[in-house]
Amino acid sequence: MDFAEQVKSSVDIVKTIEQYVRLKKAGGSPRYTGLCPFHVEKTPSFSVHSSHQFYYCFGCGARGDLF
Numbered sequence: 851m852d853f854a855e856q857v858k859s860s861v862d863i864v865k866t867i868e869q870y871v872r873l874k875k876a877g878g879s880p881r882y883t884g885l886c887p888f889h890v891e892k893t894p895s896f897s898v899h900s901s902h903q904f905y906y907c908f909g910c911g912a913r914g915d916l917f
C-alpha cells in the first residue's frame with residue numbers, strides 16, 4: 851500500500867500522515883504543517899487540514915484527501 855492509498859483508507863488524515871511526517875500544529879487553527887513526504891525539503895511547506903481532511907504541499911503541489 852503506498853502513501854496515497856494509506857491516507858485514503860484511513861479515518862483521520864492527520865493521524866495517518868503523522869506516521870510518515872512529523873506534523874506541527876499551527877497555533878489556534880485546525881491546520882498542521884510538516885516536511886513533505888513527496889519531495890525533499892528543509893523548510894515545511896506541506897500542510898494538512900484536519901477540519902477539511904485534506905493535505906497540500908506548496909513546494910511540489912502534491913494534494914489529496916480521503917475521498
Ligand SMILES: [Zn+2]
Nearest residue numbers: 886889907910
Ligand atoms: Zn512536496
